[in-house]
Amino acid sequence: MPQPNSSFATVAKAPNPDRDIRVARAAEYPKQYWYLLASFIALVSLCRILSLVYAYTRRSRERSIAWRLSSTVVNAFRIIVFRLTVPVGRSHIVNLAEIFLGVMYLTAMLTWTLINTTNTMGLKFDPMYWANRAATMAASQFPLLVALGMKNNIISFLTGVSFEKDSSKSTLCGFRTFLTFRQIKLGLDKKTISPTLLREERWLQCGILAMTSLTVLSIVSIRPLRSSRYDMFKVVHFVFGTIVLLGAYFHMQIEAQLGHYVWPAILLWALDRVLRWCRMLLFAQFSSSDNASIDVLSPNFMRVTADKPRFFYWSPGQCAYLTIPSVGLVAHPFTISSVDTKSKQDKLIFLIRVHDGFTRRVLNKVENSRRTRLLLDGPYSSPPVTRGFDGVVLIAGGTGVAFTLPLLLDLLQQSKQGKHLPCRRILFIWAIRDADHINWISAPLVDALSDLPKDLEVSIKIYITGSATRREELSEDWEDKDSGTDTPTTDSEKLNCDGILTASTVVNVKQGERPDFPSLLHAEMSNVKDGRMGVNVCGPFGLAEGVRSALGAPQIGTVMTGQPSIVLHVETFGMVSVRVYLDITFVDVLFPAVN
Structure with a gap:
């Protein structure tokens, strides 16, 4: 029997015309997206440099109508974008800038994922095009996600946005969404995730492991869980973060190189952690065995004073991570409330509110020994630049003074050193619970208020929230939330809080009331005509929102009447959450000359 012609017996499989197109686009589009991100970061970095140059070279002078008009536009934009907020839960808000950036980030990711997904047969949104591309786009965001969360953060250095700011959350949401695209694709194809494939394919196992670990991280990162068990969160975050990175790497490398x-x-x-460990070892090398002392200021407040290690330099408002080996090995961040005078005798001072967990264990340790071994890591964060303003307002509630006090001391120090600052007025407001809290800052403040320059007006207003019977009512949203109760001071004890009370006539102490921010800020604005005013706030959620509301929509257009252009920096804290709101004003750095 004759054999059939081989040309008819074997039919060559036609090549898939879509494959090369899919592969090329999946490789090219993540690069294009990174070009966009890099361009945006470069633009903000350039604008920040211009803003810093302007702040350090600006001098007070008369303003023209053209300046007022341009500054009015900038001020209105700043108010709308950065001070109008949307509440999220009881103690969390987002401003319109954060919403806009998050939406734009997700929109760009969706655009590059779903664009040009029509195959050669005319089928639109072909899953074979966008599913794998979604995974590639998601994987390409890993460096950005890690970079935004690094303590040694080059993006923070360039843009001035601190690593602790929640802008990385929009990245995480977009990243999580696109991993879900890949998960949906696998779920639609039953054969793809067959039991046999799960047992045999390492790339699939690594991908599922990374996805599961990321899901666990998303759950434990919920703010109440994270804050209530911070030490456990740090360990879980370290372990599962490592699994996510390694699992994602092998998933992408084995499957598609x-x-x-x-x-x-x-x-x-790895580089971030090596740098942090090396810095800690370096500082420990130049520190004594018992390099810190702990002083109990009240049943729920304490002060930690540490010797400044060699090569440790910081800016006012920065924080450092503290590790006390005898208490635990997890590092916790606290604001440095002292200023760096470049002297070997400088001390690092931390004012700490005692909560459950680490701070409670530190307080218990004081019962046995006031001296302890302290490991330092830092400094970190990007505090506001207080130069370049005609007037500066510093507002704090409770231990928020740890942030505003060094800003005040630094301004006074620069003025005494004869540096040509445009600042003519400084208003310092502090809301506290008991009069004896004044003693926390009396010593450095008394020294700083002596021999003030004649051309600088300083006003310090301290508000004591009242007697024990009214304390809860007045301080509910204005002070640190208690995990216990402070011992109330008597009237005689309040009157005997000397030092700061008798040091200078610029200090005004008021009892039984809270600050009226609209009146205080409007009065200060009337004293800073045709200039720039910086307002820096640190305190609980209620206090921060009070200041933000006072500088909100009603202030649009006031620059045209001679009122100052205002830049707001707000940091809020609480027992459950820590939130940073930075009125970094993209317009500030785009148009520094008109602010």
């Missing part, structure tokens, strides 16, 4: 999207994130993650 795309591990180059992930290994830079692993490198950044």
Whole structure:
């Protein structure tokens, strides 16, 4: 029997015309998206440099009508974008700038994922096009996600946005969404996740492991869980973060040789930790065995004073991570409430509110010994620049003074040193619970208020929230939330809080009332005509919102009447949450000359 012609017996499989197109676009589009991100970061960095140059070279002078008009536009934009907020829960808000950036980030990711997904047969949104591309786009965001969360953060250094700011959350949401695209694709194809494939394919196992670990991280990162068990959160975050990075790398590398999207994130993650460990070892090398003392200021407040290690330099308002080996090995961040005078005798001072957990264990340790071994890591964060303003307002509630006090001391120090600052007025407001809290800052403040320059007006207003019977009513949203109760001071004790009370006539202490921010700020604005005013706030949620509301929508257009252009920096804290709101004003750095 004759054999059939081989040309008819074997039919060659036609090549898929879509494959090369899909592969090329999946490789090219993440690069295009990174070009967009890099351009945006470069633009903000350039604008920040211009803003800093302007702040350090600006001098007070008369303003023209043209300046007022341009500054009015900038001020209105700043108020709308940064001070109009949307509440999220009881003690969390987001401003319109955060919403806009988050939406734009997700929109850009969706655009590059779903664009040009029509195959050669005319089928639109072909899953074979966008599913794998979504995974590639998600993997390409790993370096950004890690970079935003680094303590040694090059993006923070360039843009001035602190690492602790929640802008990284929009990245996490977008990243999580696009991993879900890949998960949906696998779920639609039953054969893809068959039991046999799960047992045999390492790339799939690594991907599922990374996805599961990321889900766990998303759950434990919920603010109440994270804050209530911070030490446990740090350990879980370290372990599962490592699993996510390694799992994602092997998933991408084994399946598609795309591990180059992930290994830079692993490198950044490791580099950040190596730098932190090296810094801690360096500071420990130049410190004594018992380099810190702990003083109990009240049943729920304490002061930690540490010797300044060699090579440790910081700016006012920065924070450092503290580790006390005898209490625990997890580092906790606290604001440095002292200023760096470049002297070997400088001390690092931390005013700490006692809560449950680490701070409670530190307080219990004081019962046995006031001296302890302290490991330092820092300094970190990007505090506001107080130069370049005609007037500066510093507002604090409770231990928020740890942030505003060094800003005040630094301004006074620069003025005494004869540096040509445009600042003519400084208003310092502090809301506290008991009069004896004044003693926390009396010593450095008394020294700073002596021999003030004649051309600088300083006003310090301290509000004591009242007697024990009214304390809860007045301080509910204005002070640190108690985990216990402070011992109330008597009237005689309040009157005997000397030092700061008798040091200078610029100090005004009021009892039984809270600050009226609209009146105080409007009065200060009338004293800073045709200039710039910086308002810096640190305190609980209620206090921060009171200041934000006072500087909100009613102030639009006031610059045209001669009122100052205002830049607001707000940091809020609480027992459950820590939130940073930075009125960084993209317009500030785009148009520094008109602010």
